[in-house]
Amino acid sequence: MAITSDQKNEIDLFHKQVEIENPSDIIQFGANYFNRRLELQRGFIKKQENFALSKGISLFPNDMAQDPMSTTHRSSSAVNFKSPFVDQDPHSIHSGPHSNNSSSEPFKSNFNVTTESKKRINSPMDPSQSNDDPSAGSNFKRSSPHPSNLSPIPVHFNAERRTSVSGETLQPGNFDDWTPEHYKEKSEEQLKRLEKSIGKNFLFNKLDHDNKRLVINCLEEKHVPKETVIIKQGDQGDYFYIVEDGNVEFIVNDAKVSSSGSGSSFGELALMYNSPRAATVIATSDCILWALDRLTFRKILLGSSFKKRVLYDDLLKSIPVLKSLTTYERAKLADALDTKYYEPDQVIIKEGDVGENFYLIEYGECQVTREDKGLLTTLHKGDYFGEVALLNDLPRQATVTASKKTKVATLGKSGFQRLLGPAVEVLKLNDPTRSSRE
Amino acid sequence: MMETHAQYVDYLPTKEKQETSQELEDTAQQQQILYQKAMNQEQPSVLQQRSTVSKGKYTLNDFQIMRTLGTGSFGRVHLVRSVHNGRYYAIKVLKKQQIVKMKQIEHTNDERRMLKLVEHPFLIRMWGTFQDSNNLFMVMDYIEGGELFSLLRKSQRFPNPVAKFYAAEVVLALEYLHFNNIIYRDLKPENILLDRNGHIKITDFGFAKEVTTVTWTLCGTPDYIAPEVIATKPYNKSVDWWSLGILIYEMLAGYTPFYDTTPMKTYEKILHGRVTYPSFFNSDVVDLLSKLITADLTRRIGNLQNGTQEIKSHPWFSEVVWEKLLSKDIETPYEPPIVSGVGDTSLFDQYPEERLNYGIHGEDPYEALFTDF
Ligand SMILES: Nc1ncnc2c1ncn2[C@@H]1O[C@H](COP(=O)(O)OP(=O)(O)OP(=O)(O)O)[C@@H](O)[C@H]1O
Numbered sequence: 001m002a003i004t005s006d007q008k009n010e011i012d013l014f015h016k017q018v019e020i021e022n023p024s025d026i027i028q029f030g031a032n033y034f035n036r037r038l039e040l041q042r043g044f045i046k047k048q049e050n051f052a053l054s055k056g057i058s059l060f061p062n063d064m065a066q067d068p069m070s071t072t073h074r075s076s077s078a079v080n081f082k083s084p085f086v087d088q089d090p091h092s093i094h095s096g097p098h099s100n101n102s103s104s105e106p107f108k109s110n111f112n113v114t115t116e117s118k119k120r121i122n123s124p125m126d127p128s129q130s131n132d133d134p135s136a137g138s139n140f141k142r143s144s145p146h147p148s149n150l151s152p153i154p155v156h157f158n159a160e161r162r163t164s165v166s167g168e169t170l171q172p173g174n175f176d177d178w179t180p181e182h183y184k185e186k187s188e189e190q191l192k193r194l195e196k197s198i199g200k201n202f203l204f205n206k207l208d209h210d211n212k213r214l215v216i217n218c219l220e221e222k223h224v225p226k227e228t229v230i231i232k233q234g235d236q237g238d239y240f241y242i243v244e245d246g247n248v249e250f251i252v253n254d255a256k257v258s259s260s261g262s263g264s265s266f267g268e269l270a271l272m273y274n275s276p277r278a279a280t281v282i283a284t285s286d287c288i289l290w291a292l293d294r295l296t297f298r299k300i301l302l303g304s305s306f307k308k309r310v311l312y313d314d315l316l317k318s319i320p321v322l323k324s325l326t327t328y329e330r331a332k333l334a335d336a337l338d339t340k341y342y343e344p345d346q347v348i349i350k351e352g353d354v355g356e357n358f359y360l361i362e363y364g365e366c367q368v369t370r371e372d373k374g375l376l377t378t379l380h381k382g383d384y385f386g387e388v389a390l391l392n393d394l395p396r397q398a399t400v401t402a403s404k405k406t407k408v409a410t411l412g413k414s415g416f417q418r419l420l421g422p423a424v425e426v427l428k429l430n431d432p433t434r435s436s437r438e
Numbered sequence: 439m440m441e442t443h444a445q446y447v448d449y450l451p452t453k454e455k456q457e458t459s460q461e462l463e464d465t466a467q468q469q470q471i472l473y474q475k476a477m478n479q480e481q482p483s484v485l486q487q488r489s490t491v492s493k494g495k496y497t498l499n500d501f502q503i504m505r506t507l508g509t510g511s512f513g514r515v516h517l518v519r520s521v522h523n524g525r526y527y528a529i530k531v532l533k534k535q536q537i538v539k540m541k542q543i544e545h546t547n548d549e550r551r552m553l554k555l556v557e558h559p560f561l562i563r564m565w566g567t568f569q570d571s572n573n574l575f576m577v578m579d580y581i582e583g584g585e586l587f588s589l590l591r592k593s594q595r596f597p598n599p600v601a602k603f604y605a606a607e608v609v610l611a612l613e614y615l616h617f618n619n620i621i622y623r624d625l626k627p628e629n630i631l632l633d634r635n636g637h638i639k640i641t642d643f644g645f646a647k648e649v650t651t652v653t654w655t656l657c658g659t660p661d662y663i664a665p666e667v668i669a670t671k672p673y674n675k676s677v678d679w680w681s682l683g684i685l686i687y688e689m690l691a692g693y694t695p696f697y698d699t700t701p702m703k704t705y706e707k708i709l710h711g712r713v714t715y716p717s718f719f720n721s722d723v724v725d726l727l728s729k730l731i732t733a734d735l736t737r738r739i740g741n742l743q744n745g746t747q748e749i750k751s752h753p754w755f756s757e758v759v760w761e762k763l764l765s766k767d768i769e770t771p772y773e774p775p776i777v778s779g780v781g782d783t784s785l786f787d788q789y790p791e792e793r794l795n796y797g798i799h800g801e802d803p804y805e806a807l808f809t810d811f
Contacts, residue, residue: 079593081771084603085757151716157693159591161628163511164644165701166657168541202706206669269702272656272668274540278700301670302654309652309672331651335672336735415736421743 028254042155167273170298172306180296182220191216194290197242197263203271203297208407211304215297219290224283233280237270239291246287251280259284271297308362311382312337312409315360321387324426332419337409342366342402351399355389357412364406370398378403390416391428493811495566496577498797501529504781506789508585510642512536512546513573514792517580517783526580526781527565531573531796534804543807545644545657550576550810552620552646559766560611562631562641567811571802572795574811581639583632583774584785590627594692598720599757600771601689604630606758607638608682613746615646616675622646625681626659627688632785634778636770649674660701661694665733668705679740679749683730690723691716695731709733722754 003011014033023029153159186194194216198204204212219242224230231237233252242265249259250266257279260266266281271294312334316322325333337360342348348359351371366379376398379385385400390413417424501518508515513532520527537546553564553576565577586604590596596604608625615622623645631639645657652672658664664680666673688694695714696707711733715724726749729739736742740749750760762768776782 079589079772081593081597081600082769083597083599084768084771085599151718153594153692154697156699157697159693161587162626162659162661164624164642164657164659166540166542166545166645167655169544169655172654202709269700272705275701298670305654305670305672327651331672331674332735332741335652335666335674335676411736415734418736418742423743 172302175303180218222289228283242290244288246285342406358386360409362407365404528580530576549643569811581631586630587627676741726754
């Protein structure tokens with residue numbers, strides 16, 4: 001198949017550049033060259049499009065399949081679909097070619113996914129065309145039978161095949177006699193500083209106080225001299241790093257992309273699963289680093305997640321009104337529990353209000369009071385309250401106020417009913433607390 | 439005649455027995471009926487009763503290895519031809535060393551076990567497995583129509599009814615898996631193949647696992663991973679419904695809702711959970727998606743009291759006659775342009791071929807790890 005003139009132009013351009021620069025590593029050179037080229041081209045299109053839009057012209061009434069710069073590198077002719085539910089569809093309003101009943105259309109012969117498109121739009125993308133020519137897009141109709149074709153696919157979307165990722169399979173049940181290898185208590189000042197370093201990262205900000213400190217105490221100190229390659233692009237990663245002191249530089253495909261110093265961190269993805277490093281990091285001065293390996297991190301995370309899970313399960317099991325739930329139903333409830341924090345003196349539920357949520361105390365302390373009787377009792381870790389609200393619309397019988405910083409797991413009645421539906425009725429029937437209240 | 443899975447597999451592609459495709463389809467229908475019955479009667483899983491005798495029943499000598507159909511993290515999938523009946527199959531080859539290095543021993547053994555167990559019109563069928571000292575081999579049906587992924591990228595987006603068709607078939611497949619307490623965990627267009635008539639076959643059971651309560655491993659494909667998995671919470675079937683939402687979104691929009699330039703940024707967006715629906719999405723589908731792509735497990739449809747039924751009766755699926763779909767009695771939107779039965783691979787991308795080291799029987803340091811194969 002002969003190549004098109006556009007393709008030829010592109011190749012000629014590249015050819016010239018190779019002659020001028022005479023690169024030793026032609027593949028690397030080519031990769032860099034075309035990346036730059038792509039960026040330029042994309043920026044140009046974007047500008048064109050914005051300009052045209054400001055003039056009320058839509059440049060891409062046909063979808064990006066027509067885009068010769070499309071990242072997908074695939075042939076760009078449209079697929080003709082039959083409409084699968086056409087005879088069942090009571091409100092068959094899908095206009096346009098897609099809804100054609102295939103019986104009138106010899107579909108198979110009609111369909112050309114694998115053949116090259118006959119023609120593509122040239123002018124709007126034509127780099128030789130003047131930027132400020134408002135007529136650039138005027139030969140395109142503004143409306144299309146498929147409104148979906150009006151909006152282009154975002155250019156940064158990775159249209160290539162995606163590979164799966166997976167962490168190690170760990171059995172969280174048996175970490176009890178596991179102690180982290182590099183556990184070493186840090187000073188209060190270090191703790192504070194490190195906590196700040198990792199604070200914004202989503203991997204750490206969900207950790208509770210104790211686990212955060214545990215993670216930080218597991219950081220392993222590493223001294224690396226200037227010029228050391230700390231991680232290398234493409235290598236499998238097992239460690240996450242925080243820079244305690246010194247400077248590092250980030251390099252992608254042999255080009256420096258950025259640098260950073262004390263307090264910064266890199267390599268987080270390695271804490272989730274084994275995957276190739278996206279950049280090379282080099283020490284540009286002597287550095288002191290903190291390193292954390294994935295297994296340690298995941299074991300801490302999983303261990304705490306698992307303990308919490310066991311706590312929830314035990315608690316739910318111990319609640320009389322939930323007695324008749326199956327293991328699976330209980331698991332579903334436990335999965336759906338939401339975490340909330342209360343400061344001392346904050347009211348969690350108020351006597352007389354209509355109840356909606358029920359609460360399990362994960363840690364902290366709460367006081368149960370009643371207007372007429374004063375302090376009734378104090379609740380601690382592992383206690384629960386408000387469970388009656390899950391089944392009934394009775395007003396709250398007492399007020400519960402946090403007396404220390406308190407963490408609760410909570411679930412609302414509506415969520416409870418959405419999850420369990422009919423089981424709720426069974427629970428009501430079997431509610432051992434029922435007769436005592438009626 | 440009620441076939442057990444073991445008998446079922448006793449047919450093709452061995453020397454002694456040959457079977458017409460009509461018989462095969464009959465058996466498939468029997469299986470469907472069984473499953474439908476089970477669905478109605480809430481019987482315990484039928485899977486337990488199946489045996490797993492297809493290990494080592496084939497060897498490399500039974501097949502002529504042809505081109506690569508796809509590659510994955512641990513090996514590749516080849517088109518092969520049985521030297522006995524001349525039919526085409528796909529063999530997935532996994533490098534033991536790579537599996538061990540990536541610490542995926544358990545997932546691999548699960549993959550084999552799950553594939554051996556499942557039997558559904560929209561799931562890939564495995565015939566058997568064998569191994570040499572370096573590799574594991576899984577013999578599957580060859581699905582000629584290529585990946586849904588390729589079709590999607592070629593068309594950029596699917597029209598609403600087309601996306602609905604594929605989504606509906608996926609729903610039935612997931613319903614079946616979940617009914618049997620199997621979670622799939624890697625739904626994406628790359629893992630959905632199209633057969634010669636345009637029906638789906640879900641392949642790659644690399645992360646499928648039998649789970650009765652909860653599981654913990656972080657796995658999937660970044661764009662498709664549910665927030666509870668990223669947050670290291672215990673999770674179950676709900677994660678597949680989340681991924682179904684992403685799949686429908688991608689089919690309609692041409693891109694995924696949380697894509698970003700790095701996986702970490704994608705994960706952050708997933709945890710943040712804000713989804714923007716393009717204006718051309720129809721309002722029914724936006725309603726369905728907002729109930730699938732939600733971090734709130736008390737709102738995620740499929741995970742609620744009525745399970746899959748609630749998805750199947752959602753307005754977006756109102757035209758779908760589910761029983762007809764299950765028996766493939768609905769016209770497919772797209773028939774792959776292939777010459778069937780001759781090993782036509784025109785719909786698969788080309789992959790660089792490697793020098794093969796298959797069929798070596800020597801020392802095997804990993805022998806004890808893959809005894810099921
Ligand atoms: N039975 C089959 N018939 C035809 N092609 C197949 C078949 N099974 C797999 N393929 C092709 O091979 C590709 C890779 O297979 P598969 O996804 O099972 O490998 P994997 O190593 O698990 O990949 P991943 O890393 O994506 O999990 C598929 O996406 C598909 O294109």
